[in-house]
Amino acid sequence: MKYGEKQGDVRSAANDLRRRTLSQFSRPLDRLIYLASTRDYNTGVYYHDGLAAAYSQDVACQALADCHREAFREILGTSLCDLVGQLENYMESARLGTETFVEAWKKLEPYRVTVPVESDPLAAEFVFANFRTALAILETRQAARPVLGPGA
């Protein structure tokens, strides 16, 4: 396949992915987590059966990588206030309590695996720093909430 043809296929596959799959996630954070989860941690290769069947594994991989970078750039440009809001909504959609969620995220730092491979270390460090601050804010808000008794 010629380079130009392949790039055309990658663009078309990425558009397909945005329209059919990524449009279901309204928040950049959800898109970032979803796209990072399609990547094999051992090889760095992205997999999506539907996309690979419609195009090819190679094209699907590049389309997923492009969309992953795009989602990462969105998070990079997100304000801290917005990031806290997105984390809160993500937590609610996953039906997790703040305490459990914040504790797990602080210990495991799962946001570290959401970074695309070729990202600049500065961008990655900036995003990690924002996640750490956002988690601290959620924790403080949780601590400030009045504890309700069983009858409340």
Place this chain on the structure above:
Amino acid sequence: MIQLLFFLTVGGVLFVFLLLLARRGKAEGGAEALVNARQALLTLQTELLPAGLVGRIFAKDDLEFVDSEGSQEVRDLFLRERQKVALLWVERVKDEIRLLRYLHLGSARFYARLDLKTEVVLAADFGLLLISCKALELVFVMRGPFAAPRMVGTVANAAARVCDISQQSLAFLTTSDLNALGGTSGPGQVSA
């Protein structure tokens, strides 16, 4: 005795001359310097200087938001984290600018025909940039990441100017040339 001193002096002068020639030759043919400079240019233009990223790192609205949360502990954490990022940013800009300066001190003069005025402006910009970066580092360490927004703007603008001139100097290098030299064509490649 006088003859010995004379020959030692001549030998010393020749040795220094040979050393200078060796350094000059290395700079002229420094394919590595060209590849490094090209990579530094790309890093600066796509990763370190985009207004969106610089604006976000030094965004006061983030600090205002943290202040509105009313927790000193969170504020301290935020300032520590942002200070680390700000220092990393200025350090990276300084490192990449040094790579570009190395190119202009050596190889660029032989490939890119810059006029004297451009070379003088460039030399002034390099000097200003490296001094400003050092000063910014001090300000970030002593007064925090939000203490000198104008200086951040000055550094970013001067770095962008240097990038523009360096881009002209490196314009003769095509992607295939870079690949032949063992460099990369940019950070946008899919390595997965």
